[in-house]
Amino acid sequence: MIQEIKHVIDVLRKGGVILYPTDTVWGLGCDATNEEAVKRIYEIKQRADNKAMLVLMDSTAKLQAYVSEIPDLAYDLIDMSAKPLTIIYPQGKNLAANLLGDDGSIGIRVSNEDFSKKLCEMFRRPIVSTSANISGVPTPRNFAQISQEIIDAVDYVVQYRQDDLSEPAPSSIIKLGPGSLVKVIRE
Secondary structure (H helix, E strand, C coil), rough: HHHHHHHHHHHHHHHHEEECCCCCCCEEEECCCCHHHHHHHHHCCCCCCCCCEEEEECCCCHHHHHHHCCCHHHHHHHHHHHCCCEECCCCCCCCCCCCCCCCCCCEEEEEECCCHHHHHHHHCEEEEEEEECCCCCCCCCCHCCCCHHHHHHHCCCCCCCCCCCCCCCCCEEEEHCCCCCCCEEEC
């Protein structure tokens, strides 16, 4: 696994787009600080660039570098969540501008899955994670369901877990706002 991660990091550093397993569904990913790479994902997905995408990180300790204000509640929610949890924070920073929502918000998930967690840790930057499908087409639940069009559009397809036919669910999504506002977007 480590050799493959090193190869993936090389692709990411060159501005490449990857297809990789995450703690939920397979995702399209790139360096979350590279605006051109983020633009390519929007193009691959045929998705309007005003629809924000989320990023993966390997630890809560790195949140401070990419979020202006982190409510204490965020740490509690991450610690208590029994399944993958994406939190939308009010103001992202140090990320590609075209990755942020129109209001400056950013969705971040701390991964606990072996491959994506180790990838984020070794890359030392957040990685975009968006479902591996054309916008408007149902989300593939495992590698076997990903369209050839998506596979052909990326710079590298991770070999790890391609034979896993389980069908994980997408993450829960919670939006945190000013004054301890909590809004459940997806359970």
